[in-house]
Structures are given as C-alpha cells and as structure tokens.
Amino acid sequence: MIERLIVERVAFATIVRKEIRRFMRIWVQTITPPAINAILYMIIFGGLIGSRIREMDGVPYMDFIVPGIIMMGIIINSYANVSSSMFSAKMQFFIEELIVAPVSNFTILAGFIVGGVARGLAVGLLVSVVAFFFTDLSPLHPFITLSIAILTSIMFSLGGFLNALFAKTFDDISIIPNFVLTPLTYLGGIFYSITMLPDFWQGVSKLNPVLYMINGFRFGILGASDIPLWQSYAVILLFIVALGGLCLSLLNRGAGIKR
Amino acid sequence: MTALNIEQLRKTYDGGVEALKGIDLSVSEGNFFALLGPNGAGKSTAIGIIASLVNKTSGRVSVCGHDIDEAREAAKANIGLVPQEFNFSVFEPVESIVMNVAGYNGIKRSVAKQRTEHYLKQLSLWDKRKAPARQLSGGMKRRLMIARALVHEPKLLILDEPTAGVDIEIRRTMWEFLTKINREQGTTIILTTHYLEEAESLCRDVAIIDDGRIVEQGTVTELLSRSMMETFVLDVDKTSLPAKVGNFALRLRGDGKAEVDVPQGVAINEVFLALSESGITVSSLRNKENRLEAFFVRLVQSQREQGSQA
Numbered sequence: 308m309i310e311r312l313i314v315e316r317v318a319f320a321t322i323v324r325k326e327i328r329r330f331m332r333i334w335v336q337t338i339t340p341p342a343i344n345a346i347l348y349m350i351i352f353g354g355l356i357g358s359r360i361r362e363m364d365g366v367p368y369m370d371f372i373v374p375g376i377i378m379m380g381i382i383i384n385s386y387a388n389v390s391s392s393m394f395s396a397k398m399q400f401f402i403e404e405l406i407v408a409p410v411s412n413f414t415i416l417a418g419f420i421v422g423g424v425a426r427g428l429a430v431g432l433l434v435s436v437v438a439f440f441f442t443d444l445s446p447l448h449p450f451i452t453l454s455i456a457i458l459t460s461i462m463f464s465l466g467g468f469l470n471a472l473f474a475k476t477f478d479d480i481s482i483i484p485n486f487v488l489t490p491l492t493y494l495g496g497i498f499y500s501i502t503m504l505p506d507f508w509q510g511v512s513k514l515n516p517v518l519y520m521i522n523g524f525r526f527g528i529l530g531a532s533d534i535p536l537w538q539s540y541a542v543i544l545l546f547i548v549a550l551g552g553l554c555l556s557l558l559n560r561g562a563g564i565k566r
Numbered sequence: 567m568t569a570l571n572i573e574q575l576r577k578t579y580d581g582g583v584e585a586l587k588g589i590d591l592s593v594s595e596g597n598f599f600a601l602l603g604p605n606g607a608g609k610s611t612a613i614g615i616i617a618s619l620v621n622k623t624s625g626r627v628s629v630c631g632h633d634i635d636e637a638r639e640a641a642k643a644n645i646g647l648v649p650q651e652f653n654f655s656v657f658e659p660v661e662s663i664v665m666n667v668a669g670y671n672g673i674k675r676s677v678a679k680q681r682t683e684h685y686l687k688q689l690s691l692w693d694k695r696k697a698p699a700r701q702l703s704g705g706m707k708r709r710l711m712i713a714r715a716l717v718h719e720p721k722l723l724i725l726d727e728p729t730a731g732v733d734i735e736i737r738r739t740m741w742e743f744l745t746k747i748n749r750e751q752g753t754t755i756i757l758t759t760h761y762l763e764e765a766e767s768l769c770r771d772v773a774i775i776d777d778g779r780i781v782e783q784g785t786v787t788e789l790l791s792r793s794m795m796e797t798f799v800l801d802v803d804k805t806s807l808p809a810k811v812g813n814f815a816l817r818l819r820g821d822g823k824a825e826v827d828v829p830q831g832v833a834i835n836e837v838f839l840a841l842s843e844s845g846i847t848v849s850s851l852r853n854k855e856n857r858l859e860a861f862f863v864r865l866v867q868s869q870r871e872q873g874s875q876a
C-alpha cells in the first residue's frame with residue numbers, strides 16, 4: 308500500500324516536471340505573447356481610452372481592468388497548455404508510456420493539471436509584473452486572489468484536457484478557445500461592469516461562468532465585485548468537480564486514448 | 567508460476583473487425599516465447615490487451631498472477647513493452663525519455679539515473695543520450711524502446727517485432743542481449759517476429775496465431791516433430807511449375823528454386839519419379855534448413871484452404 312503511494316508520488320512528480328519543462332523550453336511561444344497582449348490592453352484600454360472613462364464601480368478604470376486582464380491570461384494559457392500537451396502526447400502516441408505504466412488515472416490527470424496551473428500562474432505573474440508599470444495595485448485580500456486564480460486555472464486546465472481527449476486533429480484544439488473561450492472571457496466583464504447593462508443582458512451575463520471568476524478575482528484585488536464572493540467559489544468548484552469527474556471517467560474507459 | 571495466462575480472449579474493434587476469436591495461451595516464467603503469425607493475425611492486438619493499451623471485448627488475462635482487471639497496477643508493474651510502432655516524443659532527448667518512464671514506474675531519480683546509464687550503454691545508445699529521438703536511425707529507435715522497457719526491470723518483457731528494419735549485425739547483438747537477460751535476470755520474454763529462423767534457434771516455446779485463433783502451440787522441437795513433413799529445396803530447369811506433382815505439393819520460390827513437401831516415411835524416390843513423369847529435371851537437392859518456416863508456411867496455407875472451403 309505504502310509502496311503504491313510512493314510509485315504514485317514519484318510518477319506525479321515526473322509528469323509535473325516534464326510538463327513544466329515542456330512549456331519553459333518553448334517560453335517564447337508560451338509565456339511572452341500573453342504578456343505582450345496584456346501590455347497592449349493596458350496601453351489602449353487602460354491608458355488611452357481609460358483616461359476618458361476615469362472610474363468604473365468606484366475605482367480608476369485602469370485598476371478596474373487589470374484583474375480581468377490577468378485572469379484572461381490565466382484562463383487561456385491553462386487551457387492551451389494542457390490541451391496542446393495532451394494532444395501531442397496522443398498524436399505521437401507517447402501517452403502510451405503513461406498508459407502502460409502502473410500509475411492511476413487520477414495521478415495522470417493531476418500531473419497534467421498541475422502543469423497547466425503552473426503555466427497559467429506563470430503567465431498571471433508576468434502580467435501582474437507588467438501591470439506594476441501602469442498602476443500600483445496590491446491585492447486587498449491575497450488569499451482570495453490566489454485561491455480564485457488557482458481554482459480557475461485548475462478548471463480551465465481540466466477543460467483543456469477534456470478537449471484533447473476528444474480532439475482528432477489540431478483544428479479540434481483551437482475551435483473551443485477561439486469560438487467559446489475568447490468570447491466568454493471578453494463578455495465576462497473584463498472591461499466593463501455588468502451593472503452598466505440593461506436588466507435582460509445582466510441576466511444573460513450571469514449565465515457566463517467566466518464572469519464569476521473575473522469578479523471573484525477582482526474582489527480579491529480591489530474589494531469590488533458585481534457578484535457575491537461565495538457564488539464565485541461555488542461556480543468554480545462546481546465546474547471543477549464536473550469536469551474532473553468527466554475527465555476521470557473518460558480516462559477509465561480509455562476514451563480517446565485506447566483502441 | 568506462469569508469467570502470462572490468457573483465457574478465451576476476444577477482441578472486436580469498433581469498426582467490426584474480429585481481431586481475436588477466443589485465444590488461450592500460457593507462458594511459463596523464464597520462458598523465451600515466440601508469437602508467430604502472418605500480417606493481421608492478431609499478434610499486436612493480443613499484446614496491446616496484455617499491456618492495457620487495447621480494451622478487450624471479453625476473456626481474462628493475468629500477468630505474473632495479477633489479473634489485468636482486478637489488479638491492473640500490479641500487472642502493469644511487471645510488464646516491459648516494446649511496441650511495434652515508435653511511441654516516444656521525437657523532440658525529447660534519449661536520456662530523458664528513459665528517465666521519464668522510470669519515473670512513471672515510481673523509480674527514484676538517483677536509481678533511475680544509474681539504470682538509464684546501464685541500459686543505454688548495454689544497447690549502445692550512451693553516445694546518443696543527449697540527442698532528440700528524431701535524430702536516431704530506425705534501428706537505434708528500436709533499441710531506445712528496449713532500454714525504455716527495461717528501466718523498471720520487469721519480470722515479463724514483451725517485444726512486438728523488435729528486429730523489424732534492423733540490420734543483420736544489430737539483429738544478432740539484439741538477440742544475444744535478449745538471451746542474456748533471459749538467462750541472467752530470469753526475465754520472461756515474449757516476442758513476435760517474421761524471421762522464423764531466429765525463432766527456431768533462440769526460442770523455447772512457440773505459438774502460431776492465424777486469423778485471430780491459435781492454431782499451434784508447443785516447444786519448437788515438439789512442433790517440428792509434429793510437422794511430419796520434410797521440405798526439400800530443388801534446383802529445377804523450369805520457370806513455371808504445377809502446384810502438385812503426384813501427391814507432392816510443389817512451390818516455386820522467388821529465387822527460382824522449387825520447394826517440395828514430403829511426408830515422413832515416404833521414400834524420396836517417389837518424388838523423383840513424379841518429377842520425371844512431369845518432365846521436370848532436378849540438378850541438385852538439399853534439405854530446407856529453416857524447418858520452422860516451412861512448417862509455418864504449410865500451416866498457414868492449409869488454414870487458408872480450409873477457410874476458403876468453409
């Protein structure tokens with residue numbers, strides 16, 4: 308029994324190390340583009356346009372958008388890391404190295420997810436550093452900020468894993484990010500407060516899970532949110548349980564990876 | 567103890583192909599076992615199921631006493647697999663491919679380092695340890711997969727066509743290496759190959775699988791004595807031959823020589839009589855050396871004939 312736990316622990320550490328080395332080796336592709344995006348957003352929306360807007364929800368516009376921009380980097384990159392890593396493991400068949408090894412599916416999944424979280428947080432951190440040049444924000448509630456960031460990163464890493472299991476071609480792993488993730492993120496209240504919207508559109512916005520993450524994160528940094536904090540946690544946790552359960556049951560059946 | 571036990575194993579792929587039609591197989595511990603069969607017979611499918619890469623349709627499989635359904639992890643821990651197709655990350659350096667697989671098997675890094683060095687040296691890949699796998703030649707890639715399969719020192723090593731695309735020299739050293747770990751470490755070896763002379767000289771037990779069924783099984787010597795048929799190679803003066811002369815099956819080979827099957831106990835004179843009657847002149851005659859191959863070819867042919875009659 309103890310022996311089994313040791314095997315799982317060593318295997319887990321191996322997967323995580325491999326995943327982190329993978330995105331660090333190609334850091335120009337994986338870490339820098341989101342930072343450049345963030346700089347552009349902050350210059351254009353925060354600096355140029357924001358100077359006309361001044362305040363949103365009672366905070367300077369630049370400060371209002373920074374949490375959302377950090378969160379966008381975390382969401383997109385967690386997802387992209389796991390989907391592309393898992394998908395290339397599938398396409399080059401080296402996922403078989405893990406399938407034939409005496410490792411539980413839970414450990415395999417956890418290893419990939421932690422890899423995705425590492426990339427998500429690395430990007431989040433870099434964007435935060437960039438943001439220091441535009442505004443001097445420091446999180447009001449560090450624990451809430453960090454926990455929302457990590458949980459969101461876990462959730463989208465799971466999403467990326469699921470996507471890779473179903474994907475048959477490289478196109479299949481860009482469809483969801485382009486047509487679902489990006490729109491949901493933009494409409495998730497990065498650049499505006501949903502209280503500005505008519506009632507009907509406020510209601511529609513509340514169906515968008517990303518709204519809960521961005522607002523939870525914004526609460527952690529600014530202490531302001533359109534959504535009660537507990538709802539943010541509840542939505543993210545619900546998605547983690549659902550997506551995690553789905554990934555595991557697919558892995559156990561060998562869907563997408565076994566013949 | 568059996569290293570591998572298979573009962574009534576069946577596999578029907580999603581497309582409807584029935585790749586395994588209920589096979590039973592038992593491989594004793596320490597054996598050097600060859601699984602032979604023509605292309606598409608179901609060898610890789612069976613190996614895939616044993617190693618958990620393919621979901622079986624029904625039947626039972628156990629590895630070193632561990633059922634692959636009930637004690638999946640324990641079963642996997644005892645298997646080292648060298649698959650037919652390359653399945654490593656082509657961008658990853660050789661050394662880290664082997665190190666990672668050691669990690670997946672729960673081997674601590676300090677031990678994994680030593681083992682990786684040991685097996686890469688044994689398989690003459692140590693010079694290449696920093697090279698990304700895509701820079702290896704075909705034969706080196708096969709050896710990389712062998713090193714990778716051994717790094718957790720499994721009790722059962724399964725190799726699916728390890729000598730495919732490997733030159734004669736390397737093939738010989740590969741066989742010597744496998745024989746050595748079989749003798750010295752007691753590793754049970756199961757392999758598939760289309761080079762039957764190798765199987766004949768090196769393996770203890772053999773199973774022949776055709777069209778998803780095991781059609782013969784036993785020690786190499788048993789199979790050969792059971793074959794009851796002797797094959798001769800003839801130099802003939804014809805470029806086309808009848809399928810039969812008298813009661814003897816006749817085959818023209820790619821090199822222009824002919825092969826004739828003679829049941830044991832039948833006088834060889836009768837063959838010559840029949841050949842003369844058909845106007846075929848024989849300038850020389852020898853015994854076919856590769857008897858297992860001759861047996862295999864006859865067996866598969868007779869299966870095909872039965873199949874076409876049914």
Ligand SMILES: Nc1ncnc2c1ncn2[C@@H]1O[C@H](COP(=O)(O)OP(=O)(O)OP(=O)(O)O)[C@@H](O)[C@H]1O
Binds near residue numbers: 603
């Ligand atoms: N993934 C798959 N999906 C559908 N059918 C498959 C799949 N893999 C193999 N088959 C079919 O199953 C049968 C057995 O194939 P298998 O690969 O097990 O043969 P084999 O004995 O290993 O042949 P070879 O000597 O050519 O490697 C073949 O008819 C093959 O077409």
Ligand SMILES: [Mg+2]
Binds near residue numbers: 609650
């Ligand atoms: Mg095969």
